Amino acid sequence: MSYAKVLCVGLVGVTGHLVEVEADLAAGLPAVIISGLPDATLHEARDRVRAAIVNSGQQWPNRRITLNLLPATLPKIGSGFDLAIATAMLGGTGELPLAPVDGVALLGELGLDGTVRPVRGMLPMVAAAARAGVTRVVVPTANAAEAAVVPGVRVRAVDTLHRLISYIRGEAPLLDPPAEPPAAPPCGPDLADVAGQAFGKRALEIAAAGGHHVALLGPPGAGKTMLAERLPGLLPPLDDAAALEVSALHSIAGVLPPGSPLLRRPPFQAPHHSATVASLVGGGTGLARPGAVSLAHHGVLFLDEAAEFHARVLDSLRQPLEKGRVLITRALGVTEYPARCQLVLAANPCPCAKPAGDQFCDCPSAVRRRYRSRLSGPLLDRIDLHVSLPPLRAAELMANNAPAETSAAVAARVTAARGAAGQRWAASGWRTNAVVPGPALRRPPWRLPTAHTAALRHRLDIGAISARGFDRIIRLAWSIADLDGRDRPDGDDIEEAIQLRTGDL
Template sequence: MSYARVLCVGLVGMTGHLVEVEADLAPGLPGVVISGLPDTALHEARDRVRAAVVNSGQRWPNRRITLNLLPATLPKFGSAFDLAIAVALLGGSGELPLAALDDVVILGELGLDGTVRPVRGVLPMVAAAAKAGVGRVIVPAGNTAEAAVVPGLRVRGVDSLHRLVSFVRDGDPLTEPPAGAPPSTAAGPDLVEVAGQWLGRRALEVAAAGGHHLALIGPPGAGKTMLAERLPSILPHLDDDAALEVTALHSIAGLLPTGAGLLRRPPFQAPHHTATVPSIVGGGPGLARPGAVSLAHRGVLFLDEAPEFSKGALEALRQPLENGRVLLTRSRGGAEYPARAQLVLAANPCPCASPAGDDRCECPPLTRRRYLSRLSGPLLDRIDLQVRLPPMRAAELMESTAPESSAVVAARVAAARAAAATRWAASGHRLNAEIPGPELRRPPWRLAVQDTAELRSRLDAGSLSARGFDRVIRLAWTIADLDGRARPDREDVAEAIQLRTGEGT
């Protein structure tokens, strides 16, 4: 028989598609043709596969070989097809009986010596195979723990083409996944290390409880970076769906540690201020890779020295902040990645960055305005909390009483989130920051007229946009949840206005 077929999975963005790898061997001038919209890495597979087959002790068929990847209209990217191509080719040449591999998905990159190397994106690939009804997968040995995360699949690992051939021919065992790979829950920095800054700590707690974006503006040494780095420590661990999504994103980006299970800690991304637009929102040649905003999905994206970022990189965040997704379009198709991250901006109030703050600032007023104006109005309008931190004082720095730890604050955050999830359950939302504005302005959630008088006055005066109006209401609900009240009152709205505008902070 000169024809064989095995199953693999192609990945476009986070979406996996079952791919049939066909091999047809016919008389004629020896050569290899690959069809089915392969990229450069797949075109080069012919040389990798040939060397791997020969160095694994198998005979290379000197015939005209046609390899087809179905569906042919789906772009194929990467080297994860190598192992499936080698198996299909050996099956078509009659060297390998493929009955043992019926309805088995095969993934893996081949080295020239026949070793099977780990590949990116195994988790979403395996999840797509399970969704398509496939019950068994063979993956690189280094990816078995990752693949085993998907329930209902029989996962086996292989470290070389020779071992896979021995399994098919002689029934030799393959590598099993490690028993119960522990989820990644490594603890990060703790809030107990942050001295003073009660305003910054309050803003951080409100941001965590409601899923709000946060801007921290203050002089050097005020604790902006320390606070931002500790935001993940007071966020709840990711549930199963969110953990699968976050782990899949890190797998696609090649950032998942070998042998790691699900990522349960909210991710934290802090790109340097020289980061380009593709590194922030995603991109790159071939298949567009997720950027920092997607790698921070269900976690925190921290932009330190935010005014130093390029205007293009900052403005590119406006749509992800609003929609929670990034759509990257390319000539050969688009890739969509989730990007529901909490944005935290940190900025000095001026270029001189005096540790004493405004009291000893040497910058002219025009210079100060120009510096912070690098953060555009439309971007800041999407930031719920905009807090100005005062300089640190010696009394705060030397305070003998230990501040609250992350565990104590996290307990209040969890309780507030539970209250919000119960309240918004009927609408399908879980966080106050996600509630559409029109829903907040309709009964039964519409606040009393006397409680929103100042807020309406600011909207009429033009000092607050309609988007800002809704964001203040969301903040008020979060403040009420943290304080254990069923509905926000006038004081909650007043505090929300203060946290939103930075006035009096």
């Protein structure tokens, strides 16, 4: 037999595709030819596979070997094809019967000594195999726990190529994935640690209830960073579908925490202000990898000292915030990553940032305007809540009253509010108020009475707010009503939403 075929999985962005690895061994000068749009890493597989086969005690076939990866029009990226390539080549010699791995997806990178090493993106690859009807996969031992979270797939692990060969020949069993570790208790900073700032805490609770973006402006020490870091603790745990999405993105990026194959808590990303566009929205050579905005999917993206970020970097977030996804076009193809996160911006009011606030500011008015203009109008128009935090007073910092409200207490209200919103929008597929399209809120049955929106309409007519701002205030009002346990917003909810949006008292 000079032909053999096994299954593998390739990734394009976050989407996996079933790949057939064909091996044909023919007479001629010894050579290894790989076709099917392989990248540089995959071209180097010939040397890794050769050494792994020899060091596993097998004979290298000195023939002309042609490897084809189907579909040939799909780009193939990474080293996860090594195990499938080695198995197909040994099957093509006729010495290794491949019936035991018929219909089994083989995934893994080979070391020169024949060890099977872990690869990035195992979770989305196994999920893609399951969608394609594959019910059995063989993965590296280090990836076994990650692969095992995909339902409907029987996962087996290998630590060496020799073990896989012995299994195919019926001489040794494969390894079972480790037992799923117990879920870690939710942890994180508590909202009770934040002194004062009742208005900021209220804004944070409303943002969590509706999935809204927040801009926090105030002097150093006012509590901007402390509030932002506590937002993930107010959000509900991820459901199964969201947990798989988030874990798949972290797996592709290679940042999935050890011992946590399935992330259940909303992620929190806080890139440094020197971050580039590629690190924030995704990029890299070949097909782009996910950036911080995608790694914060279903969670929080926090940009501290936002005015210190490059204006081009900040403006690159405008489309992801609006669409909830990142579409990156490269010469090799188009990559799409989900990016439905909550953005939190924190900034000082001016470069000198005096702790006591504006009354002691040394900055000329032109410097203050230039500093604030780094946050462009179109970006700020996409931020639902604009919250100005006053400097803390000694009485607030040293208060010895009853303990402040904890994150757990606020999170319970947020969960109830999100449940009400999810039930209301379930027929349309929306999960939070922040993603409901404006036209849906302006038409019956969700259109609010004219008497409640009169002040809001006036602001739109005089140009104080944009049409986008109008819709975002309406969404905020729905979130306020959900937190208060009411079916519809009233005039007071609209007034509070206007204050949260514009900062007007």
